[in-house]
Amino acid sequence: MLRLSPFTLHQPKTLDEATQLLAQHAPDVRVISGGTDLLPNMKLAQTKVTHLVSAKFLEELHGIERTETHVRIGAATGLKTLAEDPDVLELLPALAYAASRIASPQIRNMGTLGGNISLDTRCRYINQSELWREALGGCLKSHGTECHVVPGGQGCVAALSADTVPSLIAYGAVVELASDKGLRRAPVSELFQQDGTWHVRIAREELLVAVEIPIPSPQTRVAYRKWAVRQSIDFPLVSVAVRLDVADGVLAGGSVVVGALGPRPRVLTLERLVGSTLDEKLAQALGQMVYDRARPLPNIPYDAEYRRERMVVEVRRAVRSLVGLPERPLTPQA
């Protein structure tokens, strides 16, 4: 079996205690909140830290609260809880669905929303053993100088693989972060950067406390679609959220958010399509738009060309589901 290198587990009871621990041990520290991604990465010596700060006993990080205008979800809320919460299912169905499609039941029992947002990027050249990476000669994220995905590439392009992120962005979610310097807020759409070695704009000293999502108006429809080879366990190979804002029966705005590309999700707004009727033509137009403007890379283990085609189909199907058309076209595609 793979060995887990020794570490010290801190279990603070208050936010202050937690942020002080983080400040004290940064950068040799990570928050553990489920650990279903962190511990395997530590076993592969891909993540090397000796201090873990547990989010488990921090009251502020737990619970789902519904106000007049927002749903506030504690970062340590379990993925199973999130997927089954009546308020989330009612108001934010795409987020509940995204949570329900993460990994397997056992992992959803352990994993948390904050953990999924902070999920490390994935790449066929990094999620490997030390022997494998040594045989490869390393890469930008692992003791090397060469990118094997983009020959000559200077930045790591490992893929954002968090299922919840595209729908959080589509819903306009904001995160609340705590550190020993205080609290700050940031939209999830601005939380990611184009650097696969550290793609989340959360400092090592910071703790993700909660996610706040404005309750969408009845005119806003959001769908998340994931494709992976298997119906369970797998990380997404295609990950898209589509938001359609509707007014007077036509499109008034919205966005397409694509994950599983590089380290950062691609957010495409729909201004140019405002006024479109809600039909198959719109599905085709959005499909074409992502085909032109979002490109899967050969970073995660599946044929990138197929993933690009599949991304288009998933966008079309998301649109169809939002405008009341059958998911699959009635006649074979030309």
Added chain:
Amino acid sequence: MTAAIKPENASQGRPYAVVGARHGKPDSLDALAGLAKYTDDIALPRMLHAKILRSPHAHARILSIDTSAAEALEGVYAVVVGEEMPTRYGVIPWTPDEQALAADKVRYVGDAVAAVAAISEDVALAACKRIVVAYEVLEPLTTPEAALANPQNKIHESNKHGNITKQVQLAFGDVDGQLAAADLVIEGHYEFHGSTHGALEPHCSLAHVDGRGLLTVWSATQVPHYLHRELAKVLEIPTHKIRVIQPAVGGGFGGKSEPFDLEFVAAKLAMKTGRPVKCLYTREEVFLAHRGRHPFDMHYRTGFTKDGKILAVDGKSVLDGGAYSSFGLVTTYYSGQLLGSPYVFGSYRFDSTRVYTNKPACGPKRGHGSVQPRFAIEVQLDKAARALKIDPIELRRRNFIGENTKTINEFHIGSNGFLECLALVETASDWKAKHAKLPRGRGLGVAGSTYISGTNYCIYPTDLPQSGVQICLDRSGRVRVFAGTSDIGQGSSTMLAVVAAEELGVHLDDVRVVAADSDLCPVDLGSYSSRVTLMAGNACLNAARDLAGKVRQAVAKKWGCEKRDVILADRRAQRLDDPGVWLDITEAFILAEIEFGTMGSTGSYQTPREDVHGEYRGGTIGASPAYSFTAHIAEVSVDEETGEVRVENIWCAHDCGRALSPVLVEGQIEGSVYMGFGETIMEHHHVMPSGLKTDGQRRDTGPGKEGLLAHSSLLDYRMPTTLDTPDLHAGIVEKPDPRGPFGAKEAGEGPLHSVVPAICNAIFDACGVRVDALPVTPAKILAGLRAQRTGGV
């Protein structure tokens, strides 16, 4: 979801008390409750842990190994390198090309180079990192094409023919003449990709030398006997000074069918340190040890008459062998030899070449060597049926070889329930109403196959029996069965208990089976080639009948009747002509012990040697005492927008001769179908083929991607989950074979073969796309649909 299907004329009554009853495995609750003791569950006092240093190069010469820094680390007890175990071995005695640890060359990324025994795995790992190996990196050959094109760059210097490990060319009848005379010739090129076993339990070995110098090795193996022999050879100690024990094993599927580096390493380090030493693989090491399905590149020409009779089959295959021979000699023969039934071939020729490449070695995976050619021939038949406008099931019936006959390559076929298998799946799937009649996007496909129930000849030349069983009765009414058989979850211990219980008139729970301990049990060759039920079952039957005769004789003496008037069943000795007269079985055993002394017997099984195979060179390889037969129908739906194939249903009917344990046979059918489905649709043991940069230049310094496993975890090596698995419908057909115990033949491997072509034929029925290069992927379906629209294929 699974459901059993039954032949319409299935008999209601059973002639036996235990045989054929719907019992489970007496030991299955232990496995379910976590009580079963696997090798890694065993811990001995003072035990050390070993880790193996592995090569980061696909092909390199070892110039030097410096272990001094590792030895100096606190907690390290010993380091071992290849020169300490120089003897070459191989499971096939004619091709000993492996070393426990590489001494001169490494031949794939992951080849074992040195090993450390230390106080913990962590210390052993740290010590491995301190071992300095100087390599001279050689050009890696990671495809058969590259290996054949560069015979001067030999992966094994001592090999006679460049990088060819084995070539078999056999011809029966006038193939060229018959192809010329055929009304229809179907020519096809097929690619079968590599896949691996995916057993839950990683390989693990524990070794210990006791005060008398006896080496005991516990290992997760499915061939304790071959391990025993190879340990003696490599460690240079006589077999009687070695004891091999196989604890509970968490699945084998062929992946634990030969000795592995960790067994020699644990044993050698135990000998060096005088302490018990355990070595447990990581999942990545299991993928590296591999011995999985060989990738095949196949070209087939098949000639037919206009009414669908097969006049000629001409097959040419290249097998990608990986770095070592493993069972490759046999694989190469099986690639052609096992195709001769269930259909009559008017003439037959095959030419198979196995090639060394710098990749993890391929070997036997469930359906060894014959799943790949079966795919090719069954798709060929489907293409012919379409061209000739004959129903694919009807075309297969017209070519049925029959019972008690010989194949064109001279194998004797005994019982044969293939037609019944076809009929069962045809009815259960509603074939006639659905095949070629469903709306576009949904379709059915059929395929058939055969497999061996063990091989007539052991893999080393000997006239010794293939299986031995010893049985003792005791005064408590218990039956103890001692057998060298290797239960890897398939239920071989249950099978022995069923046979013994049936003959001796006790319940399944009254039989204690002690298996796979070379100090306690007679030799059995192990769990491979689906041999155990037929061979060990017969040995057990012989031993049990001998004892049952004595018990009946002792009881007859007491009752003053003839022995033939006494039967043993349901924990009783019963007078046949007077139901009122009976004895508790324990009393009967006691009477026998008083009469004959301690009650024990042995039984053995040797295969038939006369008139069962061809007299030509290689004519014994693939010859079996009895053959199983299988038919599959798959129902698929194809999403034409995504290219995704969803397998909805698979019906499988399997002729196992006699189902000694129907529940276990159904389990083997379902497991086989699941495994075949997985490798058709998603599994792929894929090694990166190219070290070339995109500009065509080879990287000049440092190691490259070439030879690296693309999928070295169970996350990336995608095996189907329960959500992906189709509904399975298993059907048992019983055509008892006189050579099997109670007529039983194999059930563990046959039901895999024709799943693969049945799915591919169903895809064609659904959308008109042929996928002749596996695995089936959505991209291939989309490419096929595109070609259809642009007037391509």
